[in-house]
Amino acid sequence: MTFTFDHLYQFTKEILLRIGCPEKDAALATDVLLSADLRGVDSHGVARLSGYVRLWEKGRINSQPHIHVSYETPSTAVIDGDGGLGLVVAPFAMEVAMEKAIIAGTGWVSVKNSNHYGIAGYHAMMALKHDMIGISLTNASPLVSPTFSKERLLGTNPISVAIPAKNQPPFVLDMATTTAANGKLEMLQRKGENAPLGWIQNENGYPTTDPKGVKAGGALLPLGGDREHGSHKGYGLGAVVDIFSAVLSGANYGPWVPPFVAFLEPDPNPVGVGLGHFFGAMRVDAFRPAEEFKSHMDNWISRFRAAKTTPDHAKVLIPGDPERELEAERKKNGIPLIPAVETDLRDLGKRFGIEL
Amino acid sequence: MTFTFDHLYQFTKEILLRIGCPEKDAALATDVLLSADLRGVDSHGVARLSGYVRLWEKGRINSQPHIHVSYETPSTAVIDGDGGLGLVVAPFAMEVAMEKAIIAGTGWVSVKNSNHYGIAGYHAMMALKHDMIGISLTNASPLVSPTFSKERLLGTNPISVAIPAKNQPPFVLDMATTTAANGKLEMLQRKGENAPLGWIQNENGYPTTDPKGVKAGGALLPLGGDREHGSHKGYGLGAVVDIFSAVLSGANYGPWVPPFVAFLEPDPNPVGVGLGHFFGAMRVDAFRPAEEFKSHMDNWISRFRAAKTTPDHAKVLIPGDPERELEAERKKNGIPLIPAVETDLRDLGKRFGIEL
Numbered sequence: 221m222t223f224t225f226d227h228l229y230q231f232t233k234e235i236l237l238r239i240g241c242p243e244k245d246a247a248l249a250t251d252v253l254l255s256a257d258l259r260g261v262d263s264h265g266v267a268r269l270s271g272y273v274r275l276w277e278k279g280r281i282n283s284q285p286h287i288h289v290s291y292e293t294p295s296t297a298v299i300d301g302d303g304g305l306g307l308v309v310a311p312f313a314m315e316v317a318m319e320k321a322i323i324a325g326t327g328w329v330s331v332k333n334s335n336h337y338g339i340a341g342y343h344a345m346m347a348l349k350h351d352m353i354g355i356s357l358t359n360a361s362p363l364v365s366p367t368f369s370k371e372r373l374l375g376t377n378p379i380s381v382a383i384p385a386k387n388q389p390p391f392v393l394d395m396a397t398t399t400a401a402n403g404k405l406e407m408l409q410r411k412g413e414n415a416p417l418g419w420i421q422n423e424n425g426y427p428t429t430d431p432k433g434v435k436a437g438g439a440l441l442p443l444g445g446d447r448e449h450g451s452h453k454g455y456g457l458g459a460v461v462d463i464f465s466a467v468l469s470g471a472n473y474g475p476w477v478p479p480f481v482a483f484l485e486p487d488p489n490p491v492g493v494g495l496g497h498f499f500g501a502m503r504v505d506a507f508r509p510a511e512e513f514k515s516h517m518d519n520w521i522s523r524f525r526a527a528k529t530t531p532d533h534a535k536v537l538i539p540g541d542p543e544r545e546l547e548a549e550r551k552k553n554g555i556p557l558i559p560a561v562e563t564d565l566r567d568l569g570k571r572f573g574i575e576l
Numbered sequence: 577m578t579f580t581f582d583h584l585y586q587f588t589k590e591i592l593l594r595i596g597c598p599e600k601d602a603a604l605a606t607d608v609l610l611s612a613d614l615r616g617v618d619s620h621g622v623a624r625l626s627g628y629v630r631l632w633e634k635g636r637i638n639s640q641p642h643i644h645v646s647y648e649t650p651s652t653a654v655i656d657g658d659g660g661l662g663l664v665v666a667p668f669a670m671e672v673a674m675e676k677a678i679i680a681g682t683g684w685v686s687v688k689n690s691n692h693y694g695i696a697g698y699h700a701m702m703a704l705k706h707d708m709i710g711i712s713l714t715n716a717s718p719l720v721s722p723t724f725s726k727e728r729l730l731g732t733n734p735i736s737v738a739i740p741a742k743n744q745p746p747f748v749l750d751m752a753t754t755t756a757a758n759g760k761l762e763m764l765q766r767k768g769e770n771a772p773l774g775w776i777q778n779e780n781g782y783p784t785t786d787p788k789g790v791k792a793g794g795a796l797l798p799l800g801g802d803r804e805h806g807s808h809k810g811y812g813l814g815a816v817v818d819i820f821s822a823v824l825s826g827a828n829y830g831p832w833v834p835p836f837v838a839f840l841e842p843d844p845n846p847v848g849v850g851l852g853h854f855f856g857a858m859r860v861d862a863f864r865p866a867e868e869f870k871s872h873m874d875n876w877i878s879r880f881r882a883a884k885t886t887p888d889h890a891k892v893l894i895p896g897d898p899e900r901e902l903e904a905e906r907k908k909n910g911i912p913l914i915p916a917v918e919t920d921l922r923d924l925g926k927r928f929g930i931e932l
Contacts, residue, residue: 293680294651295651295681296681324650324680326652366880368886368892369892373880379813395806397809398806445805449775450751450810456895457751463876467872469863507686508826520819523831524722524815527722527725530782535724536723536725
């Protein structure tokens with residue numbers, strides 16, 4: 221079934237108000253969550269709303285946090301999210317990064333004591349309207365095994381980089397550091413289809429095509445899939461995201477990152493507080509005049525878009541193209557929800573006396 | 577045949593002095609080049625020396641450059657390499673990044689008008705002894721096709737991130753954004769072996785296992801190999817490296833990057849000057865006390881090193897482990913050169929009256 225953006229927006233915001241979020245926070249968190257649904261990252265949108273509520277019920281999310289800078293230099297800051305929704309903590313942190321960039325040229329913010337922050341791209345894209353490059357990283361619940369390991373020690377630890385252009389739409393990379401995002405596996409499970417080799421391994425560390433392999437104790441694989449195809453690089457990138465997000469800030473890292481699902485308890489001996497993010501903002505004109513930079517970005521984008529294609533494909537894409545096209549389509553025609561998510565939201569609504 | 581580090585060092589430095597490098601530059605460039613041979617990145621070490629000399633003979637490398645900051649803010653700078661050896665320009669730029677970091681917390685430097693800078697990791701690792709995180713990126717001659725394209729529009733565009741620890745050796749990621757580095761293909765060619773699927777495509781854009789495919793007009797593939805295995809992510813990362821290195825600085829980007837080989841002419845209509853790099857330095861104590869950070873890095877590294885392994889592997893590696901182990905071995909037992917490289921160096925030496 222398909223819902224309009226406005227309908228899902230009102231519903232989501234109302235739920236967040238009911239768990240105690242201040243008006244402004246509820247609006248912001250809703251905006252972040254729904255941007256995932258609009259951009260086709262369905263696993264990170266309203267499908268997670270009941271998960272956030274369950275964490276709040278368990279006392280693992282603070283709906284009225286005192287988010288604050290706990291340390292800073294001219295171009296850096298550490299932010300304590302006070303256990304708030306990552307959906308609210310992250311935009312706060314990105315604003316701080318951009319304020320630093322106005323003065324120092326760039327700003328870099330590592331965040332502790334936060335929670336799941338939605339799609340990485342939302343926060344990186346905040347920089348675009350200020351003619352800045354935005355960078356957004358986060359660690360996440362451990363689901364990924366390093367190369368040669370059968371233990372789950374890393375999250376899907378995404379990297380997003382948003383770069384402004386002039387007449388062309390912006391360049392927006394937003395990628396998990398795994399071969400495939402967890403949401404894609406869930407889609408295959410629902411359809412009863414197999415996964416390609418290189419996406420997951422089973423609980424004994426052997427490659428498998430069974431999409432249920434991860435839930436059965438297996439793991440997602442780092443980008444590359446296996447050593448011969450460069451999985452040590454995906455593992456290395458995921459590790460950098462983890463370290464920048466959590467070892468720099470004082471959050472939990474690696475296997476200590478608290479699970480998103482409320483039915484799993486966080487490690488009783490944490491190495492930090494909450495989970496961590498990392499944000500960067502670079503003023504384009506801290507390097508060269510913004511108009512000059514953006515003209516060259518237009519040229520870069522045009523050249524790559526015009527590249528000769530392989531026989532089976534009609535066009536070469538620029539990072540951000542698929543999400544932007546879907547966003548335009550869904551703003552116009554609505555956001556489709558799969559039955560499981562629709563039911564979940566209706567049940568959630570009933571508990572708070574709100575109709576979906 | 578195997579040569580001692582000292583022997584290759586003297587030989588290389590002498591050649592660089594003969595093409596006009598000042599004493600200090602020759603020593604530095606030699607140090608950078610040989611660090612590749614020590615760390616097992618044989619394609620980026622003395623094997624390239626005659627290539628640099630040929631570029632100098634063509635007037636495409638300036639052996640006595642006036643490397644200088646052409647623009648700056650408290651945390652950023654653009655550096656004009658004046659056509660110098662990247663091996664000398666890059667450490668200069670990394671020093672500037674670190675000087676910025678001392679004052680502003682972090683420093684970010686984009687470089688134009690440079691040339692091939694050796695291994696990315698050398699420059700990133702310069703930050704370690706100052707308790708800083710070092711980042712090093714560069715674009716390179718186009719050999720890589722974006723996902724869905726059969727044109728070569730990107731270089732192998734590496735990413736290196738070096739992070740200090742306390743008692744553990746540092747974490748040093750140094751990776752091409754392709755499935756496999758070009759040097760690995762060259763090894764297979766010499767051995768007459770096939771490449772795994774996912775490394776390269778032929779001139780028509782079809783996957784191939786023939787390692788000669790790239791020289792015949794094909795291309796290296798972005799990390800991931802194909803769309804189903806995430807090649808759009810490797811492409812996106814390589815693109816970010818290109819943009820940070822060249823669109824920010826005013827160097828050539830994408831297909832306009834000048835070829836390393838002297839027998840290919842640079843594009844007659846360049847979009848910038850030379851090729852580009854990007855460096856970052858972040859003071860660890862711009863986020864939290866350095867000792868605290870480094871203790872947690874020790875904990876991170878120990879935990880990952882102790883991870884349970886898959887059945888076919890004895891241990892889980894930390895980025896930088898293989899290179900560091902090889903470096904210790906080669907410092908002790910010498911650096912092996914394949915016959916083709918040895919002959920090439922002997923011929924080069926003869927022209928300058930220097931015996932290998």
